[in-house]
Amino acid sequence: MAEDTEEAQGSATIARLRRELARGTTELAVLSVLSVRRRYGYELLKVLGQAGEGVLEVKEGTLYPLLHRLEDSGHIVATWEAEGRARPRKYYVITPDGRAYLAMLRTEWGGLVDAMRQLLDTLGEVQP
Amino acid sequence: MAEDTEEAQGSATIARLRRELARGTTELAVLSVLSVRRRYGYELLKVLGQAGEGVLEVKEGTLYPLLHRLEDSGHIVATWEAEGRARPRKYYVITPDGRAYLAMLRTEWGGLVDAMRQLLDTLGEVQP
DNA sequence: ACCCGATGCCTTGCGTGACAAGGTATCGGG
DNA sequence: CCCGATACCTTGTCACGCAAGGCATCGGGT
Structure with missing residues (x-):
């Protein structure tokens, strides 16, 4: 029970902290990709999904509202x-x-x- | 008025964006500082406030719940x-x-x- | 003929961290 | 005598990320 809880919490924790760390990064990533050339939503999903070994992966429920x-x-x-x-397809141009x-970001x-x-x-x- | 609005929005935006970017970073920063030696809450507030030109500044309403x-x-x-x-003072030890x-973070x-x-x-x- | 996965777009509801704003209490200086 | 700094805390709000759902088309496998 204790082990199960710890392990489950470990996995959940790593996913959660990864999500929290990457928060706010998505905008930067999306705009960066779009700064090269136009893309459509689903394409961005794939491009970001394979970038950086999946670290920058974005889910649909995140991307579409962000684009809007x-x-x-x-x-x-x-x-x-x-x-x-x-x-x-719905193409997006920066x-x-x-x-x-983007420069500010x-x-x-x-x-x-x-x-x-x-x-x-x-x-x-660093001293107090 | 337009300028005010734009500037206000610009300031608001940059503050919000900075907050979102730094999200999840606080835990890392706090644990890192604590990994050197013990600190008390108010001390952490000051240490992080002057680190990195204020980029890592943390507010009370953020720090105390985080410590808990x-x-x-x-x-x-x-x-x-x-x-x-x-x-x-309430001293915290890692x-x-x-x-x-912290290593995982x-x-x-x-x-x-x-x-x-x-x-x-x-x-x-990056190709699609 | 049929179904299923991939493509392609969208939405609602929940979880979570950051913070503003408020509260409590002590201490020193102007 | 009051105000700012020190030192701790809490409640309510905001915004993002995502799971989970929905809709529609197309191609390939059985």
Whole structure:
């Protein structure tokens, strides 16, 4: 019982902490991919799924609302395209506004990574 | 007014985005600091506040519940100490369990940072 | 003929961490 | 004498990630 609980908690914990750590990263990842060329939703799902050994994997329930938020705030623009197929795809293109936002995101991310590295490296040298 | 709104929204956005990016990082930061030596809550507030130019700043409403969660899960242990003063301090010490958890956290964080760096560097070379 | 998985889009409801805002209490300085 | 710093705590709200569901088309296997 105790072992079961611990193991179950361990797995659950690692998934949860991975989710919490990666939080806020999705926007950065999505916009970065879109900064290269336009993509449709399902495509982003696959691209991010295989990037970084699945660390950046995004679920449908996360991606689609995120894309809608980015669209609402003018960072990306969507266009339906049939391309002669029955089921059309919804392509997303990054806007100039989106690029500016992406730059800000990258700066912030860089700052966080630097701060964490400093903290992890200089451990013990910070005085109260 | 428009400027105010834009600036206000810009500030609000950057604050929100910073918060979301740093999410889940607090646990890592706190445990890292505690891995060097014991600290009391208010002390952690100050230490993290000046680390990394304030990027890792934590608010009271975040820290105290976090410390309680870490205590509940056995990653840290608390001891009240008066040290001859009227207002006692609650010192937190990391446990072996906490060290193991910290190691896992660091690994996960490293993986995320690597994945993001790969994505940001190899942009455009990922194929669907 | 039939079903199932992949493609492709979407939504609602829950869990969770960060935080604002509030509370309590002591101590020192202006 | 009051206010800021020290030192602890809690409740309610926000926003994101996701599980789980839904809808529709297409291709291949049996």
